[in-house]
Amino acid sequence: MLELKNISYSAEGKEGILKNISLTIEDNQFVVITGPNGGGKSTLAKIIAGIIMPQSGQILLDGQDITKLSITERAKAGISFAFQQPVRFKGVTVHDLIALASGKDLSTAAACQYLSEVGLCARDYIDREVNASLSGGELKRIEIATVLARKTKVSLFDEPEAGIDLWSFKNLINVFEKMHEEIQGTIVIISHQERILNIADKIIVIANGEITKQGTKEQILPSLLNQTEGCRFMKEEE
């Protein structure tokens, strides 16, 4: 169980990015955090991963206080984080990165398996460097593969759909559903996509640094989709 208690965060020149956020995410829950851009969603995910330290509040993982733990310690405790903007590395190959994520020497076949899952033809990518020669969408899928390879109890994804084309997007939904089934872990996704919201056990809406709504998709989704003014959710035609 992941619990956040009274988390507040302000950055220099920007007060109240997160205001006294408290929430509980149960084991094996599939949670989607949504809400307007600039509302504090990414900051919240980074606080869970340890990339940003909050000014006040507490984070508990299975009852253990992890608020003061470093990024590395939290990773080892079972938290994974897929960046919204994946990082490029000169010289580090896709295989290297997935092997590092898995925490062991990974055979090419095993590494390829993760790439195939995110819809990349493994043979074409496994030995390529994670550098600027890869497109944004390719990097994004490799980023998701690194989290798949970690198989941790909490997996955070910051806008995984960004930069992924519509065709691959369908497969992405399958990736999350399969992951949810297989690793029996908690999945937290920050997303604006209706299709991702649609597979959530729980939806949390964050706006202006606060949780404005939370509940099951049946409770939350209709009100989000019926917003007429400033609607930020992409309704897709079936």
Added chain:
Amino acid sequence: MDAILKSLLEQISDLHDIPVGAYNIRNNGQSESRNSTDTIQIVSKTDGKSGIDIIVKENTKNESVHIPAIITETGINDLVYNDFYIGENAEVVIVAGCGVHNSGTEASMHEGIHRFFLGKNSKVTYIEKHIGEGEGTGERIINPQTHIFAEQNSYMEMDTVQLKGVDSTNRVSSAKLAEGATLIIKEKIMTHGKQTAETAFTVELDGKGSSANLISRSVAKDNSKQVFRSVINGNSECYGHSECDAIIMDGGVVAAIPEITANHLDATLIHEAAIGKIAGDQLTKLMTLGLTEKEAEQQIINGFLK
């Protein structure tokens, strides 16, 4: 072969024993052992200079030449001239490299001046690794020079690596390329402590369709200093590219000084240089995979210099 010599040979040329094929092992300024083959002759210079001529017969295929140079004594100043004559259509792998083991207080220096005369359509892969070691306070200095004269449609790829223990290095390379000739140089350097490394490339793209690609990746740690100079002159319809990527750490300093001159309307010349510390988000990403900051740093450097 004694243990130090054996260890250095392993490190600079991956040799565990006497190599197969043509070779010349130079130890403390003297030829320790040598072998020529039917297609590759190694002969001592007769003009009074110390060094050898390596003559590769035309049409030679799949052959290798090993010419490691080792210094294991302190206070040695070894100057050697090695000339490579590569026959037309020949394809060879040449493994050079130098290891200096200095346990004493005086500087030990190796200066290897290599010239390559590439015949038409010949192809050379040249691998050069430099290391320094030994517990002495004497400096370990390696100053290699590589001068390439590439005839029509010849091809040379040079891989040069210096990752540890060399206190001071001044590396000078030059090349003149005829029609259709190709040169690729990949250089990897890591310096630490108070080491200095200077690299200078001068490439003349004289022939139509000639091309050169110079790629340098380096890491400067502690208070070490590096200078990368590259001059590419496009004198015909040609393609020239140089790239200097450097990571600086601690108090390391790197200067990149590129010069590209197009003396011909159809010359295409590019230079890229990027110097900076390891990006914070790279460390963060690897830490989210469970690596410590130190492990992440090491991983990034290993990949960068791979």
